[in-house]
Amino acid sequence: MAPHLTRRAFLQVTAASSALIATSCAATSCTALRIEESERARIPDLARPHDLAGSLQAWSETTLTLQSPSRSNTWPLSTDLAIYAPTSQLIGRADLTAGIEIGVWLDAQNRQITSLQILPPFAGSHDFPDSVQQPAPTGETREFGPLTLITRAGWGATWPNLQAQAEHGLFDPVTNPEGWLMYRGALTDVFKTIVVHHSALPLADGPQPIQRAHLGLKGYADIGYHFLIDGLGDLYEGRTLRARGAHTGGHNTGTVGVVLLGNFNVVEPFTRAWQTLRDLSVYLRDTYHITHIAGHRDFQPEETECPGARLERRLPALAAELKMKFGIEGYVVPKWVKRNRRLVHRER
Numbered sequence: 001m002a003p004h005l006t007r008r009a010f011l012q013v014t015a016a017s018s019a020l021i022a023t024s025c026a027a028t029s030c031t032a033l034r035i036e037e038s039e040r041a042r043i044p045d046l047a048r049p050h051d052l053a054g055s056l057q058a059w060s061e062t063t064l065t066l067q068s069p070s071r072s073n074t075w076p077l078s079t080d081l082a083i084y085a086p087t088s089q090l091i092g093r094a095d096l097t098a099g100i101e102i103g104v105w106l107d108a109q110n111r112q113i114t115s116l117q118i119l120p121p122f123a124g125s126h127d128f129p130d131s132v133q134q135p136a137p138t139g140e141t142r143e144f145g146p147l148t149l150i151t152r153a154g155w156g157a158t159w160p161n162l163q164a165q166a167e168h169g170l171f172d173p174v175t176n177p178e179g180w181l182m183y184r185g186a187l188t189d190v191f192k193t194i195v196v197h198h199s200a201l202p203l204a205d206g207p208q209p210i211q212r213a214h215l216g217l218k219g220y221a222d223i224g225y226h227f228l229i230d231g232l233g234d235l236y237e238g239r240t241l242r243a244r245g246a247h248t249g250g251h252n253t254g255t256v257g258v259v260l261l262g263n264f265n266v267v268e269p270f271t272r273a274w275q276t277l278r279d280l281s282v283y284l285r286d287t288y289h290i291t292h293i294a295g296h297r298d299f300q301p302e303e304t305e306c307p308g309a310r311l312e313r314r315l316p317a318l319a320a321e322l323k324m325k326f327g328i329e330g331y332v333v334p335k336w337v338k339r340n341r342r343l344v345h346r347e348r
């Protein structure tokens with residue numbers, strides 16, 4: 001069950017402060033969470049999809065992630081941050097370094113912290129180009145079977161650039177087999193495999209930065225994945241399913257690319273993200289007759305660790321639970337590639 005989209009629980013602390021994470025609580029009775037810090041912090045811009053909105057009491061999310069802004073360096077290294085339970089009992093303390101993230105798990109009433117996880121800084125550049133202009137997110141959602149999908153307008157996607165250097169124009173089976181391919185006919189005849197990825201980026205680097213990276217750095221025509229799932233389990237619309245993705249080199253035709261935000265070489269997949277992956281997989285299986293689930297590195301073991309060891313190792317059990325097959329055997333080599341074997345490794 002996808003969470004409601006008005007509930008955001010990614011909080012970015014941009015400077016130090018004391019007793020302030022519960023600042024959005026409207027009522028004085030809200031004492032669920034207190035962050036004690038030496039300087040000042042603020043609730044970030046609420047219009048961004050990954051930021052926090054609403055009062056703590058109104059949330060039914062159970063995950064709250066705080067992130068220091070390593071990009072702006074307004075949070076000094078080794079800042080001491082303490083998190084207190086409602087009773088003011090100290091339940092966790094960490095020396096923070098830039099890029100670190102803290103997962104706070106609350107009880108169902110959002111009144112009690114049940115656990116705290118300090119996440120190491122995720123590796124990976126997030127110095128994304130700002131040459132790609134994106135519209136402001138509208139927050140729009142639509143139903144996608146039983147799921148709620150944050151649409152491209154919802155997260156502020158820009159249009160695909162069909163002249164992008166890495167996809168260089170429209171697909172042609174002879175002259176441009178790597179081009180932008182729109183599938184014709186029924187998608188039930190197209191898709192066979194869900195390929196799972198991780199972003200290997202900080203959690204706050206969601207669809208917009210990833211799209212900027214894919215367009216501005218990699219030269220893709222659009223964000224490469226078909227779906228994105230954030231740490232709270234919210235589901236985002238990526239590249240249209242009608243278009244071939246750009247996520248698994250040599251195996252993009254007929255595969256649905258799904259990325260979970262985070263680095264799962266470092267931490268376990270987040271519960272809600274995992275649930276959304278499961279629900280999405282069920283829906284894709286039933287709607288498009290998809291038979292297989294695989295991790296990115298199952299297709300490209302020499303080239304990537306994606307989706308991270310801690311996510312990859314869970315995929316066989318997920319496939320079994322959903323009565324699907326795990327692995328790459330579902331991949332169907334496209335007809336035009338069969339006719340020209342040298343294209344197998346060039347297909348994007």
Ligand SMILES: [Zn+2]
Pocket residue numbers: 196197198247296304306307
């Ligand atoms: Zn990947």
